[in-house]
Amino acid sequence: EDVRRLTGFQARMEGVRGRSYGSLDPAPGITVDKYLIEPEPGIVLPALLYRPEAAGGRREALILAHGQGKVAVREQALAIAKSGKVVLAIDLRGMGETINTRRDRSGDWARYLGD
DSSP, X not given: OHHHHHHTOOOOOSOOEEEEEEEXXXXXXXXXXXXXXXXXXXXXXXXXXXXXXXXXXXXXXEEEEOTTOGGGGHHHHHHHHHTTOXXXXXXXXXXXXXXXXXXXXXXXXXXXXXX
């Protein structure tokens, strides 16, 4: 509670928004759903949800986040999905598809960091 008071952090009470925008079939028995997740208003993170096609009922799941983006964990995510688990691979703010590609290397850090 003291940390929240000192930092001004306000917990978001509603759920995280997300929308699917397609799917891939990277390997037999595995489907990858493409998502855009909005953890905060105006902040959008691309993500891939790897899932075994034979998924029935509840499954173990994990989140993979890598400094080079979700593409860097592709092989690991596929292997985990092949073992029967569900994997969400995300691009962190400023990484992967959200990386700054401007020549002057300046960026819209307010958009990336939510400041």
